[in-house]
Amino acid sequence: MLDIQKIREQTDWVKRGIQNKNISVDIDNILKLDRVRRDVIAEVENLKHDRNVISMEVGTHKKNNQDASDLIQKTREIGQTIKELDERQRDVESELQDLLMQIPNTPHDSVPVGLDPLENPVVKEWGSRFNPGYKLKTHLELGESLGLFDFTRGTKIAGPGFPLYTGNGARLERALINFMLDFHIDKHGYTEVLPPVLSNVKTMTTTGQLPKFEEDMYKISQDDLYLIPTAEVPVTNIHQGEIVQEQILPIQYCAYSSCFRREAGSYGKDTRGFLRLHQFNKVELVKFVHPDTSYDELEKLRRDAEEILEALGLEYRVIELVTGDLSFAAAKCYDLELWAPAENRWLEVSSCSNYEDFQARRGAIRYKSSADNKVRLLHTLNGSGVATPRLLVTILETYQQEDGSVLLPEILAPYMGSAGLHLK
């Protein structure tokens, strides 16, 4: 949610930012409603003041055994008007609130302006192209011949997009998750958390999934809960409604969770294999930081995710999203993409975003400044560190041998145990 005061004071800047995100919102209407709201508040508060003063007089009169019926009559009348205005105020405020919840975050000034994702600048490239002489197999061919997963049976159990990992595939999946968690905990100083995979309406609203994107999620209507699309949701809400001490910032959590996405509207796109799923595994990084340092923290966060890819020896590149490609809640975002040699294309495995105070305002996540003892909104960031499906795809494709076996990166050795690194 944007600060209504900011909308008031920097109207043009806000309008331009939202326009650059390619979203149309009637800011003028919001300002008009805000004006009405403030007028009503001023009026009703004056009346309440009058009532309070007279009520207090009633109290003194009664204490002195004096008649107060005139005063009581007067406040009764005022009370009636107050009741009407209170109602008016409530209506106006809820209407304004609804509108504000629909407004996306504004892009940071450093974000390149553009509407087409094809304009996303590549800001970094790492690694070298895997290009052996022999014909490359896709991850699907490799997975099938090595018995790593079974899409047919996954579909039987739940439906398409719900993968069943089998044998060494299941083990590799678990190995990747554990490797990434350990890496972030030990090398980058994150605190591990293991959150619920269901979240309530309030939680979903903080991070921006609700009210706008309900149809993207699986809902448990019986209990008004939603399956989380990412651990970002429950983890960001760990400090929802809290005031944390400034000294403990930045707080950084990493979390493994299954993620559930309906992917409504993307049918037909990337339906094969692991490229787009309804359920997948992800290690997520979430940071709560001081507003002054959030952009430095974003660079660090991105670096933390990159190091996972480097440790696995995978070719990747980093793109910066143009304004029009930014998600609803993000002010700035980098995507990390892996090169899948057999797919012959880049696959997104991580998004690292700074939400500034957008989520913090929705979730009332604040810190107490040690300088002036004031309570202020902090900034929230998160990034995938990283999602497994496309990681698995690129690992299989990048480490495949000519004979159709896969020789996994050395760093996974402790995690693959007796299965070994050579999947034949």
Add this chain to the structure above:
RNA sequence: GGAGAGGUGGCAGAGUCUGGUUGAAUGCACUGCACUCGAAAUGCAGCAUACCCUAUGGGUAUCGGGGGUUCGAAUCCCUCCCUCUCCGCCA
């Protein structure tokens, strides 16, 4: 699922029966000042949040959420939510 207890400021904890200058005692934590070579201890002072306005000041609201009674509600009534204890069930 059954029975009971309870939700008050950053935390702990009074006040609720008997409605009225109670935004809320007290303690802790925190901030400033004094004392000190410095620190601890001690003393003094300050210290909730949000919003509104004719804005170095004034006002309104907030004691789990919502509604009601009343001139006036932390305090009385209704309702919802949550937490805890005991019993039952259970991975």
